[in-house]
Amino acid sequence: MSVHESQSSQRSANRARVVQALRQHGAMSRGALAEIGLSRSTVAGVVGELLDAGTVVEVADSPRRDRVTGRPPGLVALNGRLGAAVGVEIANGIVRVAVCTVARELLVHESAPADDTGSPAETLRIVDTLIDKLLAATGYERHQVIGAGVAMPGPIQRRTGLTGRACTLKPWVGLDARAVAAGALGLPVLADNDANLAALAELTWGAARGLRDYAYIYSATGIGAGFVLNGALYVGANGTAGEIGHTTINEDGLVCECGGRGCLNTLANPDAITRQLWQSHRRRPSIEEVIRLAHDGDAGCRRVLADAGTHIGVAMANMYNLLDPELIVLGGNLAAAGAIIIDPLRQSMMRRAIHAGEAVPAVVAGALDQEVVVVIGAAAAVLRDATRFPLPTA
Structure with missing residues (x-):
C-alpha cells in the first residue's frame, strides 16, 4: 500500500470513529470527541470534512464549559436528514x-x-x-x-x-x-x-445516561431485566439473561407457567398484584387503578404494592451480589408507583445484599415515558x- 493510500485509509478510519461516537453518544464537543483516542487536531480535521460532506452539523452550545479553554464548547451531531x-x-x-x-x-x-x-x-x-x-x-x-x-x-x-x-x-x-x-x-x-x-433507551436518553454498569427492571405482563455491563447490553450465551421473573422466591409457592414454584412472577407481576385484591375490593382492579388508589391512600393497594416491592428486592439482592451495578432503574407498568414500591424494594435488597460496607446502589423510577420506553x-x-x-x- 502506498503512503497516499495508507493516509486515505487512516482518514476513513478516523471519520468512522467519530461517526460511531456520535451515533452512540449523540451531540458531542470536539474536546469530548478527542477522548475517543484522537488528537484535537485530528478531530478538528475530521469534523471539518464531515461538516463539508453534510454528515454532521453544528448544534446549539452546551451550558458546560470546555476543561481546556473554559469556553462553552460548540457541539456537533449527525445530520438527522441522513x-x-x-x-x-x-x-x-x-x-x-x-x-x-x-x-x-x-x-x-x-x-x-x-x-x-x-x-x-x-x-x-x-x-x-x-x-x-x-x-x-x-x-x-x-x-x-x-x-x-x-x-x-x-x-x-x-x-x-x-x-x-x-x-x-x-x-x-x-x-x-x-x-x-x-x-x-x-x-x-x-x-x-x-x-x-x-x-x-434509559442508557441513551434517560436515568442511566453516562453509566457503564446498571440494571433495568421492566414490568409488563411479567417481570424481566436488562443488564448493561461495561457500557454494552449483556444478553448471555443463549439470550436469556435477565429473566428474573422466573427467579425462585418461595420454593413452596404457586406453580408458575414455566413449571417452577414460587417464581417472582407469581408474587409480584401485575396479575399477581391485582389478584390479591378480589376479597378486599370485591373486584379486580387494573394495575393502573391499583397504583392510582395507592397514591390516594388506599391501604390495601399500598400493602400489595409494598409486598411486591419486597419480593422484587429479594431478586435484586441476588442480582446485586452477582453484578454490582451502579444503579437500578424500575420501569414498565410498576414504575408509576414510585416510592410505594421502591422503598420496600430497596429495604428488602439492603437486608440481603453483601455490600462489604459500601452503600447499595440507588433504585429509581425510569425517567422516560413508560408507554414508549421499549419502542x-x-x-x-x-x-x-x-x-x-x-x-x-x-
Missing part, C-alpha cells in the same frame, strides 16, 4: 412504532391494538401500516430507513434467533422473529427482548449498531 431508525414493539394486545432520526431525535410514535392470538403475519401487517403512516408524517422515504429494531416480550435465543418459550405471545414462540419481521417489513431488522431494549429503545439499538446498520452518505 436517515431514520424505526423502533417496533410487539406487546400483549398492542403494537407500537416509533421513528427517530440518526441524530437520535424522536420524531413520532403511535400504537394500534393487536390480537395476542393472531398470527405474526397479521400482527406485522398492522406494524407495516403504522410504519408507512409515520414515515409519511415525517417526510422520510423507505430507502432512508437504516433499519428497524423489533422488541419482543420474551427472550430471543442468541445462537438460533428463535423466540424462547418464555415469550408471552405464544404464536411467536419458536419463530425467528428477526427473519419473519425482515421479510414482512422489507427492512433490515434486529430483534431483542423488550427489557433489554428498554434498558438501552424507542428498539430504535436506539439500530442507531448504535454501525456494523449492521451503516449510515447512508449525505
Whole structure:
C-alpha cells in the first residue's frame, strides 16, 4: 500500500470513529470527541470534512464549559436528514412504532391494538401500516430507513434467533422473529427482548445516561431485566439473561407457567398484584387503578404494592451480589408507583445484599415515558449498531 493510500485509509478510519461516537453518544464537543483516542487536531480535521460532506452539523452550545479553554464548547451531531431508525414493539394486545432520526431525535410514535392470538403475519401487517403512516408524517422515504429494531416480550435465543418459550405471545414462540419481521417489513431488522431494549433507551436518553454498569427492571405482563455491563447490553450465551421473573422466591409457592414454584412472577407481576385484591375490593382492579388508589391512600393497594416491592428486592439482592451495578432503574407498568414500591424494594435488597460496607446502589423510577420506553429503545439499538446498520452518505 502506498503512503497516499495508507493516509486515505487512516482518514476513513478516523471519520468512522467519530461517526460511531456520535451515533452512540449523540451531540458531542470536539474536546469530548478527542477522548475517543484522537488528537484535537485530528478531530478538528475530521469534523471539518464531515461538516463539508453534510454528515454532521453544528448544534446549539452546551451550558458546560470546555476543561481546556473554559469556553462553552460548540457541539456537533449527525445530520438527522441522513436517515431514520424505526423502533417496533410487539406487546400483549398492542403494537407500537416509533421513528427517530440518526441524530437520535424522536420524531413520532403511535400504537394500534393487536390480537395476542393472531398470527405474526397479521400482527406485522398492522406494524407495516403504522410504519408507512409515520414515515409519511415525517417526510422520510423507505430507502432512508437504516433499519428497524423489533422488541419482543420474551427472550430471543442468541445462537438460533428463535423466540424462547418464555415469550408471552405464544404464536411467536419458536419463530425467528428477526427473519419473519425482515421479510414482512422489507427492512433490515434486529430483534431483542423488550427489557433489554428498554434498558438501552434509559442508557441513551434517560436515568442511566453516562453509566457503564446498571440494571433495568421492566414490568409488563411479567417481570424481566436488562443488564448493561461495561457500557454494552449483556444478553448471555443463549439470550436469556435477565429473566428474573422466573427467579425462585418461595420454593413452596404457586406453580408458575414455566413449571417452577414460587417464581417472582407469581408474587409480584401485575396479575399477581391485582389478584390479591378480589376479597378486599370485591373486584379486580387494573394495575393502573391499583397504583392510582395507592397514591390516594388506599391501604390495601399500598400493602400489595409494598409486598411486591419486597419480593422484587429479594431478586435484586441476588442480582446485586452477582453484578454490582451502579444503579437500578424500575420501569414498565410498576414504575408509576414510585416510592410505594421502591422503598420496600430497596429495604428488602439492603437486608440481603453483601455490600462489604459500601452503600447499595440507588433504585429509581425510569425517567422516560413508560408507554414508549421499549419502542424507542428498539430504535436506539439500530442507531448504535454501525456494523449492521451503516449510515447512508449525505
